Amino acid sequence: MATREGNDTKVVLSETDIPTKWYNIQADLKTPAPPVLHPGTGQPIGPQDLAPLFPMGLIKQEVSQERWLEIPDEVRDVLRLWRPSPLYRARRLEKALGTPARIYYKYEGVSPAGSHKPNTAVAQVYYNKQEGVARIATETGAGQWGSALAMACQFFGLQCKVYMVKVSYQQKPYRRIMMETWGAQVVASPSTDTQAGKKVLEADPDSPGSLGIAISEAVEDAATRDDTKYSLGSVLNHVLLHQTVIGLEAKKQLEKADDEAEIVIGCAGGGSNFAGLAFPFVGDKLTGKNKTIRAIAVEPTACPSLTKGKYVYDFGDTVGLTPLVKMYTLGHTFVPAPLHAGGLRYHGMAPLVCKLYEEKYIEAVAVPQVAAFEAAVRFARSEGIIPAPESAHAIRVVIDEAKKCTEAGRGKAILFNLSGHGHFDLSAYEAFLTGKLQDYEYPSAKVEEALRHLPKVKA
Amino acid sequence: MATREGNDTKVVLSETDIPTKWYNIQADLKTPAPPVLHPGTGQPIGPQDLAPLFPMGLIKQEVSQERWLEIPDEVRDVLRLWRPSPLYRARRLEKALGTPARIYYKYEGVSPAGSHKPNTAVAQVYYNKQEGVARIATETGAGQWGSALAMACQFFGLQCKVYMVKVSYQQKPYRRIMMETWGAQVVASPSTDTQAGKKVLEADPDSPGSLGIAISEAVEDAATRDDTKYSLGSVLNHVLLHQTVIGLEAKKQLEKADDEAEIVIGCAGGGSNFAGLAFPFVGDKLTGKNKTIRAIAVEPTACPSLTKGKYVYDFGDTVGLTPLVKMYTLGHTFVPAPLHAGGLRYHGMAPLVCKLYEEKYIEAVAVPQVAAFEAAVRFARSEGIIPAPESAHAIRVVIDEAKKCTEAGRGKAILFNLSGHGHFDLSAYEAFLTGKLQDYEYPSAKVEEALRHLPKVKA
Numbered sequence A, B: 001m002a003t004r005e006g007n008d009t010k011v012v013l014s015e016t017d018i019p020t021k022w023y024n025i026q027a028d029l030k031t032p033a034p035p036v037l038h039p040g041t042g043q044p045i046g047p048q049d050l051a052p053l054f055p056m057g058l059i060k061q062e063v064s065q066e067r068w069l070e071i072p073d074e075v076r077d078v079l080r081l082w083r084p085s086p087l088y089r090a091r092r093l094e095k096a097l098g099t100p101a102r103i104y105y106k107y108e109g110v111s112p113a114g115s116h117k118p119n120t121a122v123a124q125v126y127y128n129k130q131e132g133v134a135r136i137a138t139e140t141g142a143g144q145w146g147s148a149l150a151m152a153c154q155f156f157g158l159q160c161k162v163y164m165v166k167v168s169y170q171q172k173p174y175r176r177i178m179m180e181t182w183g184a185q186v187v188a189s190p191s192t193d194t195q196a197g198k199k200v201l202e203a204d205p206d207s208p209g210s211l212g213i214a215i216s217e218a219v220e221d222a223a224t225r226d227d228t229k230y231s232l233g234s235v236l237n238h239v240l241l242h243q244t245v246i247g248l249e250a251k252k253q254l255e256k257a258d259d260e261a262e263i264v265i266g267c268a269g270g271g272s273n274f275a276g277l278a279f280p281f282v283g284d285k286l287t288g289k290n291k292t293i294r295a296i297a298v299e300p301t302a303c304p305s306l307t308k309g310k311y312v313y314d315f316g317d318t319v320g321l322t323p324l325v326k327m328y329t330l331g332h333t334f335v336p337a338p339l340h341a342g343g344l345r346y347h348g349m350a351p352l353v354c355k356l357y358e359e360k361y362i363e364a365v366a367v368p369q370v371a372a373f374e375a376a377v378r379f380a381r382s383e384g385i386i387p388a389p390e391s392a393h394a395i396r397v398v399i400d401e402a403k404k405c406t407e408a409g410r411g412k413a414i415l416f417n418l419s420g421h422g423h424f425d426l427s428a429y430e431a432f433l434t435g436k437l438q439d440y441e442y443p444s445a446k447v448e449e450a451l452r453h454l455p456k457v458k459a
Helices: A056-063 A073-079 A091-097 A118-130 A144-156 A166-171 A173-181 A195-203 A211-224 A237-256 A272-286 A351-358 A369-383 A389-408 A426-433 A444-451 B056-063 B073-079 B091-097 B118-130 B144-156 B166-171 B173-181 B195-203 B211-224 B237-256 B272-286 B351-358 B369-383 B389-408 B426-433 B444-451
Strands: A021-023 A068-070 A087-089 A102-107 A135-140 A159-165 A185-189 A228-230 A263-267 A294-300 A310-315 A324-329 A363-367 A413-418 B021-023 B068-070 B087-089 B102-107 B135-140 B159-165 B185-189 B228-230 B263-267 B294-300 B310-315 B324-329 B363-367 B413-418
Touching: A021 A237, A021 A272, A056 A118, A056 A237, A073 A118, A087 A237, A091 A102, A091 A369, A091 A389, A102 A237, A102 A389, A118 A135, A118 A144, A118 A237, A135 A144, A135 A211, A144 A159, A144 A173, A159 A166, A159 A173, A159 A211, A166 A173, A166 A185, A173 A185, A173 B369, A173 B426, A185 A211, A195 A211, A211 A228, A237 A272, A237 A351, A237 A413, A263 A272, A263 A389, A272 A294, A272 A351, A272 A413, A294 A389, A324 A351, A363 A369, A363 A389, A369 A389, A369 A426, A369 B173, A389 A413, A426 B173, B021 B237, B021 B272, B056 B118, B056 B237, B073 B118, B087 B237, B091 B102, B091 B369, B091 B389, B102 B237, B102 B389, B118 B135, B118 B144, B118 B237, B135 B144, B135 B211, B144 B159, B144 B173, B159 B166, B159 B173, B159 B211, B166 B173, B166 B185, B173 B185, B185 B211, B195 B211, B211 B228, B237 B272, B237 B351, B237 B413, B263 B272, B263 B389, B272 B294, B272 B351, B272 B413, B294 B389, B324 B351, B363 B369, B363 B389, B369 B389, B369 B426, B389 B413
Parallel strands: A102 A413, A135 A159, A135 A228, A159 A185, A263 A294, A263 A413, A294 A363, B102 B413, B135 B159, B135 B228, B159 B185, B263 B294, B263 B413, B294 B363
Antiparallel strands: A021 A068, A087 A102, A310 A324, B021 B068, B087 B102, B310 B324
């Protein structure tokens, strides 16, 4: 095994090491997370308010204060197909950088859908099936989440309907075909399948669509059909919970490697891959077991909700349909620049990540996309794997922290989440390699404008 | 671990289990393989004849009669990045088929390039570097081989020039970008970089290119530059040798699973992934250690060299530049139909595979592509992974053999090579899912015609 001093590259675990419980960081918070509010009344919502959209099994997890939640055997039996994911020691990258840092990465691209997303998709579909749901509707942008849910639905025999943002549907056919190969029905959004979609098309028949519109369609679909629920791939507490298998495995693997993480790094769009890796480590900080560990969420300069946003109540979606959640937000009407890291183009951030950031248990850094791709290419040329554009942002900060180790003359153990591969994002690499990739400045005027449209919350 | 009776899905090994020696089946042949002949003299060629194109380290392996050849530590250190590859028990597929068969697959798609090709690319680049070669030229069709070699050259600090068939260069930009991300220089072939390319372009400025033309360009490049050698991704003995890590690992994994393969299956284009998995098992048949094991090479109906070709001396390439090798061939001038499984569009077959087929140590089956994709979609919906179109052909025969087990009421252990993933072949899946994928009959008239153009070999 990859001991700290040996020359092994990977720490692999056997399937008996797949966690049997998810770690719920809510149990270890100093004060409870702020409640989710009803947009009309300004009052905290209850489980029944969410029942039209989610099965009760997931709603219970959303609000649970228990530290450990059992992972059902049926879920673990699917996770076995790619879990435990390998923990790599990036020896070749360390050498290329000439750093004394010990760099580790958890590789989530080994799932058949190519990212960490199936970890929660499988759990979500399972709880839906448990409660007799026959069909799930969701939205997807570039397709990472849609393909994870399509695969999970196929495994449990549920139908899956994906509203895919039209511009992605047209420009990125491969993710669509992937979903169809796993049996999902995919339509370009706005579609004529919903009232919301029809309304948009009436106003603009050539609408390219947006994630906000696609959410509206999926929510309407789920709310108007008895056999259907809705499913979300990030942000919510239960989604972050399901992703903690990543960090729990990583801890066990580092122990096997006779090492201990000092810095934990993940990119953060909605926050689920960052939280999945970091929460089990941050939990040790909350409980005082490890007071020095640093966890860094990395976001793009063009969409820096944690580092530039306001910690207030806002809508989770662009259109303003969801309950109000307290989070760092750039304003729900803010439309981020067309970054290649589509998964990081979100105006807000998972409420649990925000609370930990507000209380200084975690840090955040924003990086520009050209610097992220420079880091990703360096990574690919050392380690082989071509990272997803989202993960590239994490790698930028890993390399920066490794350089600080070089300057300080002391090696630290840095752990990061390589949340997915970049096989469907190679056009972004081409733009970088040919010098055509552009950076986007922090859009302060647009953010200021969007922050003016925050919902008013009744006291 | 995945015991025969347990419920684990994968058998994983640690890096110390990566084989330390390649298995050379030439040592166990009953009679030596027929010699390679000089096309001009008809006489067996010697190592010096190959020296302009290949480093002596590889030429020695090509003709070695030693059973076990040491894998250099520097090669194993790169293989660690993805090896040992997992052995899966396809429990979900077995259940979907309702078969008593125990289906295992070795998954080679875990390499960063997405197929088994890097197993030999790394070894080839290593031996080139050992002998001071600074640059390697090769050809690639759809890009599997080119991307494996690009990555390996990057790891060892060699330059890499890839002549990519122009029609693929234009239609499949992702594989090209992958090669460029790993630092290779890629040109559309025919190119103006070689005399061979210029000649083709003079006659037809719009030539779409072909693998034959690209080979001519790469060979000319290597032969006319002192710093450059040529590299081939299949067919040759040393390539098959390097791939035996697949079968050697699989044997160890099956032992850990307390099972023994009764049928071993791989798709066969040039023959290297089939040989890589099967030769360690076929070796047991040659030496009498296991008399009953069956090894089945699966080829496409549209290009069935083993099942329909002639066992004669022919050129390895389309143009007729290479030495003459004795193999099952459809004639070097035969141009296969535009199958989606580009890796199976080869007029001949690795000479070692052919000799074993001639002597009935292995079997061969040809399957049509629609049936192959039907099997691949069934596989993806059970196991998650979307197979490469080449691997889909193997899966077709796996499912057929599993059905025979069902009919006979006796479960056998079937092992196959899932040689790569289909992330860059999703348009083929779309064609299948929309009913537009067509089958190609066996082109008997075209083969008859091509067989009339076999080279005359002096007695």
